[in-house]
Amino acid sequence: MPQLTLFSDPKSKSLALSPKKPTSTSTTTTRNIHNSPESSRKAAYTKKGEEPNLWELHHIQEDMAAISKKRHAKDDDVSTEEAVVENPNKKRKADQGKDEEMKGQPDSKNGHSPQGGGVAGEKGPREKRKNAYEIKGKIATAEDAARADEDPPMNQLERLIEKGHKEIEKGESVAYWMRMEDLRIEDNTALYKASQKAQEFSVPLIALFVFSPGDYRIHDRSNKKIDFILRNLRVLKTKLNEMNIPLHIQSYEKRLQIPRRVIKEILPSLGAKHLFTNIEYEVDELRRDIATVKLGRENGIDVQCLHDRLVVPPGKIKSQQGKPMSVFSPWQRAWAKLLDQQPKYLEMSPSPKPNNESIKSNDKFAKLFEDKIPDHIEGFECPESEKLKELWPEGLDKAKELLDRFFHTKPRQKQFEFISPLNPGYETSAKQSRIQLYQTGRNLVDGDNSSRLSPYLAAGVISSRMILAEAKKLNKQGKLESGRDTGLGMWVQEVSWRDFYNHTMATWPRISMGRPFLEKFADVQWETNEDHLQAWKDGKTGFPIIDAAMRACKARGWMENRVRMVTASFLVKSLMLDWRLGEKYFMESFVDGDLAANNGGWQWTASTGTDPQPFFRIFNTLTQSEKCDPTGAYIRYWVPELKNLKGKAIHDPYHQMPKNEFKKLGYPEPIVDHKKSRERALFRYKNVGEKEDGA
Numbered sequence: 001m002p003q004l005t006l007f008s009d010p011k012s013k014s015l016a017l018s019p020k021k022p023t024s025t026s027t028t029t030t031r032n033i034h035n036s037p038e039s040s041r042k043a044a045y046t047k048k049g050e051e052p053n054l055w056e057l058h059h060i061q062e063d064m065a066a067i068s069k070k071r072h073a074k075d076d077d078v079s080t081e082e083a084v085v086e087n088p089n090k091k092r093k094a095d096q097g098k099d100e101e102m103k104g105q106p107d108s109k110n111g112h113s114p115q116g117g118g119v120a121g122e123k124g125p126r127e128k129r130k131n132a133y134e135i136k137g138k139i140a141t142a143e144d145a146a147r148a149d150e151d152p153p154m155n156q157l158e159r160l161i162e163k164g165h166k167e168i169e170k171g172e173s174v175a176y177w178m179r180m181e182d183l184r185i186e187d188n189t190a191l192y193k194a195s196q197k198a199q200e201f202s203v204p205l206i207a208l209f210v211f212s213p214g215d216y217r218i219h220d221r222s223n224k225k226i227d228f229i230l231r232n233l234r235v236l237k238t239k240l241n242e243m244n245i246p247l248h249i250q251s252y253e254k255r256l257q258i259p260r261r262v263i264k265e266i267l268p269s270l271g272a273k274h275l276f277t278n279i280e281y282e283v284d285e286l287r288r289d290i291a292t293v294k295l296g297r298e299n300g301i302d303v304q305c306l307h308d309r310l311v312v313p314p315g316k317i318k319s320q321q322g323k324p325m326s327v328f329s330p331w332q333r334a335w336a337k338l339l340d341q342q343p344k345y346l347e348m349s350p351s352p353k354p355n356n357e358s359i360k361s362n363d364k365f366a367k368l369f370e371d372k373i374p375d376h377i378e379g380f381e382c383p384e385s386e387k388l389k390e391l392w393p394e395g396l397d398k399a400k401e402l403l404d405r406f407f408h409t410k411p412r413q414k415q416f417e418f419i420s421p422l423n424p425g426y427e428t429s430a431k432q433s434r435i436q437l438y439q440t441g442r443n444l445v446d447g448d449n450s451s452r453l454s455p456y457l458a459a460g461v462i463s464s465r466m467i468l469a470e471a472k473k474l475n476k477q478g479k480l481e482s483g484r485d486t487g488l489g490m491w492v493q494e495v496s497w498r499d500f501y502n503h504t505m506a507t508w509p510r511i512s513m514g515r516p517f518l519e520k521f522a523d524v525q526w527e528t529n530e531d532h533l534q535a536w537k538d539g540k541t542g543f544p545i546i547d548a549a550m551r552a553c554k555a556r557g558w559m560e561n562r563v564r565m566v567t568a569s570f571l572v573k574s575l576m577l578d579w580r581l582g583e584k585y586f587m588e589s590f591v592d593g594d595l596a597a598n599n600g601g602w603q604w605t606a607s608t609g610t611d612p613q614p615f616f617r618i619f620n621t622l623t624q625s626e627k628c629d630p631t632g633a634y635i636r637y638w639v640p641e642l643k644n645l646k647g648k649a650i651h652d653p654y655h656q657m658p659k660n661e662f663k664k665l666g667y668p669e670p671i672v673d674h675k676k677s678r679e680r681a682l683f684r685y686k687n688v689g690e691k692e693d694g695a
């Protein structure tokens with residue numbers, strides 16, 4: 001799994017604060033990325049509309065680089081994007097682009113070094129240079145992002161779905177393509193529609209899952225998330241089997257071939273002419289689906305892409321002027337009003353109908369029941385799988401149990417430890433349940449104050465309609481509460497953030513292209529300090545709450561919301577490291593990694609996102625620590641070096657203890673001075689593109 005590595009730049013370690021304009025050789029400005037001749041060259045490949053743009057080209061090149069070792073002349077299957085495959089000229093361009101891209105890698109001989117994203121460096125071992133190059137490639141140019149925003153792939157897909165649909169005769173089966181975001185049988189729109197079609201035609205329904213390790217790598221999936229997906233697939237396979245529905249498994253390393261493989265190989269092998277799937281709103285996934293629909297049409301296959309992931313699909317909430325909304329509060333009010341006026345949004349899809357048992361003796365389909373869910377995906381092995389099984393037990397039944405506990409049992413202290421959330425010893429309560437205390441509980445890390453449903457929602461093991469329909473039942477008037485004055489309402493608001501961030505991502509695809517939502521902050525000058533980044537990742541910053549949360553993250557693949565904000569703010573505003581480095585690391589670590597929510601959280605913290613709060617909101621790490629872990633129990637558990645500390649020292653041992661006593665702890669000194677780093681952040685945000693003198 002690629003890990004992002006920064007290069008130490010001794011100059012950047014200085015924290016002196018006096019104004020200085022960056023020089024043209026600065027290695028840190030994102031401005032340099034999109035102004036570079038290389039990016040202009042690549043932008044030239046981009047045609048408006050359906051052509052692969054730089055973003056896709058980059059991925060194509062990454063994929064090609066990854067497979068180049070295995071590739072031989074006899075392998076005529078090196079196609080990348082479907083559009084590229086079909087058009088030899090475009091393919092040549094992609095190949096040519098690859099060569100030039102390789103030339104563009106940092107090379108001390110010709111003095112070239114990559115720039116941008118706060119991650120560039122001139123010298124270092126080859127491996128490190130490659131990593132820097134990879135993160136650079138994850139940031140689209142401003143031009144490409146603007147072009148994508150102009151006509152978002154979501155709109156393109158919707159136009160495609162509306163137009164040109166033709167009735168297609170029945171095949172021998174109907175297929176449902178399950179994605180890693182809709183791992184359930186209940187309340188699954190595409191699965192239900194596929195089942196309806198299969199019933200109409202009196203043919204079997206086949207479920208299909210396509211593993212795409214190339215996607216998992218490029219999209220920074222964590223091994224914990226992949227492990228969670230595999231475990232849930234095993235549960236699903238058994239359940240589908242009981243309904244005589246096979247779960248057909250395929251795996252393709254070359255991710256950009258997937259549309260072609262599905263349309264030209266898998267579906268013909270199943271005799272299927274109808275494919276149903278739920279839409280994923282990330283830009284790469286939307287483009288994959290556009291390619292699939294188009295290729296389907298060329299090959300007499302009807303591909304239906306349906307909204308399912310959210311309570312309210314993107315595009316349904318507009319301002320009075322009919323414009324998309326980017327500010328949460330008014331958007332949330334409109335969301336709540338819509339659910340009130342149109343309760344159909346909370347209605348669930350019926351379950352699919354079982355196939356006839358005869359499928360198990362059918363020559364074509366019987367063997368599909370033997371398809372195996374792999375033990376692991378290469379490169380995503382998860383040695384902690386057994387332990388994680390306890391912490392994040394798989395299956396809808398477990399998710400429902402978690403929800404039930406959240407609604408009806410009291411919070412318990414110490415449930416932040418590495419233990420099952422469904423362990424015994426809980427107490428039911430009608431008045432003091434976790435959801436009722438959520439207004440205060442959501443800001444605490446010293447117990448099981450929130451629902452812990454995020455891995456299940458992110459993988460679609462449970463749907464947000466299901467949890468909100470249950471939340472609605474808790475209100476005596478049968479209304480969905482969503483005001484900030486009750487725990488229940490506050491929680492519903494929190495769930496609505498999930499819809500909000502997906503709406504913004506579908507409307508402004510720049511968000512999944514590595515660009516800031518507010519382009520004006522693209523040139524904020526970041527530090528390039530590898531040691532600081534590593535200390536943050538390892539939980540060795542000398543700030544106990546940061547270290548506790550980061551160590552918890554590594555062990556559990558999960559953090560409480562408050563510490564996600566505090567650790568993110570620390571990386572961006574205290575260490576002045578590019579928020580995209582943190583975004584990437586969280587994705588690589590979390591069991592609930594989800595682009596929309598993760599990016600939304602990072603851009604919110606970095607003040608580059610949709611939040612109207614100005615950039616000068618900077619968390620004070622110490623105050624946050626005292627508030628979210630008032631007893632220090634969380635810190636004591638995750639940072640054992642501090643387990644014997646009492647009082648204020650647990651939050652700030654370096655300043656609260658005599659120096660010789662502190663030294664005995666074996667715990668690092670703080671790696672930054674909070675006051676100075678705050679001033680630095682304020683300066684750099686206020687003077688975008690500039691660094692202080694001496695920095």
Ligand SMILES: Cc1cc2nc3c(=O)[nH]c(=O)nc-3n(C[C@H](O)[C@H](O)[C@H](O)COP(=O)(O)OP(=O)(O)OC[C@H]3O[C@@H](n4cnc5c(N)ncnc54)[C@H](O)[C@@H]3O)c2cc1C
Pocket residue numbers: 442450451452453454455457458494495496497498501559560561562564565568586590592593594595597598599600601602605
């Ligand atoms: C920097 C940062 C990164 C984040 N990365 C992710 C991520 O990769 N995946 C993820 O699911 N959430 C992410 N979040 C949002 C939030 O922290 C988690 O959803 C929450 O902590 C999960 O705990 P829970 O299930 O107990 O949530 P609860 O408080 O019980 O909330 C219920 C559900 O609502 C949704 N939700 C709650 N808060 C948010 C939010 N701020 N944004 C979007 N959805 C929300 C989640 O699906 C959550 O499971 C991130 C937040 C920040 C600040």
